[in-house]
Amino acid sequence: MPQQFTSDTYHSLCDEVASLDPDLKNIITKYGYPPFWSRPNTFESLVHIILEQQVSLASALSALNKLRERTGEITPARILLLTDEEMRACYCSRQKTAYIRYLAEAIIAGLISLTAFEQMEDAAIRQQLTALKGIGNWTVDVYLMFALHHTDILPLGDLAIVNAIKRLKGLSNKTSRDMLSAIAEQWQPYRTIASMLLWHFYLSDRKAKA
Structure with missing residues (x-):
């Protein structure tokens, strides 16, 4: 069964994945922890x-x-x-x-x-x-x-995630999905948690610019 996260373990896992990547750590430093986005399994x-x-x-x-x-x-x-x-x-x-x-x-x-x-x-x-x-x-x-809170999912079909990685890492808009996937390997086995941080960064950064 895949590893799962809960509201109790969420912040500690954010810290753990942030310890793997200074750019993710900077998100927490600048914007705080992301919300605990969750939905029932229905x-x-x-x-x-x-x-x-x-x-x-x-x-x-x-x-x-x-x-x-x-x-x-x-x-x-x-x-x-x-x-x-x-x-x-x-x-x-x-x-x-x-x-x-x-x-x-x-x-x-x-x-x-x-x-x-x-x-x-x-x-x-x-x-x-x-x-x-x-x-x-x-x-x-x-x-x-x-809904299931699996810890290691990377939704590269999500435009906000793709744009957040490119912006966070200073990458070209032409950077391939394969390259983004390779960058995200360092976040295993917590790519879901990294994605939550990326969504948080994307939304907070957009709000700040607005």
């Missing part, structure tokens, strides 16, 4: 991550809140009762409506179990989830980091 959390694909966090949250209002509780069974029109009224695109339904059907059919995922390795979880239409590596990465 169907709703996965729906939320699907809604966040390629849109702003605010837009995704608006759609999630609309779904909550419509269903009372976002569960696979209740989602499958909604019509296309009702999903559209909740700001869900046709594509994301399909993706959310595929996920709901897979859970109801027993093809995947979120509870079982809590005892499984990253690769096995990734294999099961990416077999579902509309769930790619970025969605799985965020789920593993925020």
Whole structure:
């Protein structure tokens, strides 16, 4: 079973990964510790991550809140009762409506179990989830980091993470993903924690410039 972090171990792990890289240590020195970003291991959390694909966090949250209002509780069974029109009224695109339904059907059919995922390795979880239409590596990465709290995930499909590494390390915008991945090897086995620091740096730096 992969190593996990908790709210109790979070700051000590931030310190540990920061000890591996002075640039990460500087983030803590300048901006403090990142928030403990966490979500429950639920169907709703996965729906939320699907809604966040390629849109702003605010837009995704608006759609999630609309779904909550419509269903009372976002569960696979209740989602499958909604019509296309009702999903559209909740700001869900046709594509994301399909993706959310595929996920709901897979859970109801027993093809995947979120509870079982809590005892499984990253690769096995990734294999099961990416077999579902509309769930790619970025969605799985965020789920593993925020819901299952696995410590060694690097979401290079996330533009903010990519830009944060380039800015922190003074790299060219043309720096390849392979090069970024190689740089991140020094953060193992705490690449999730490093990513939290990078998100914190990206958001804090942008806020300071604004």
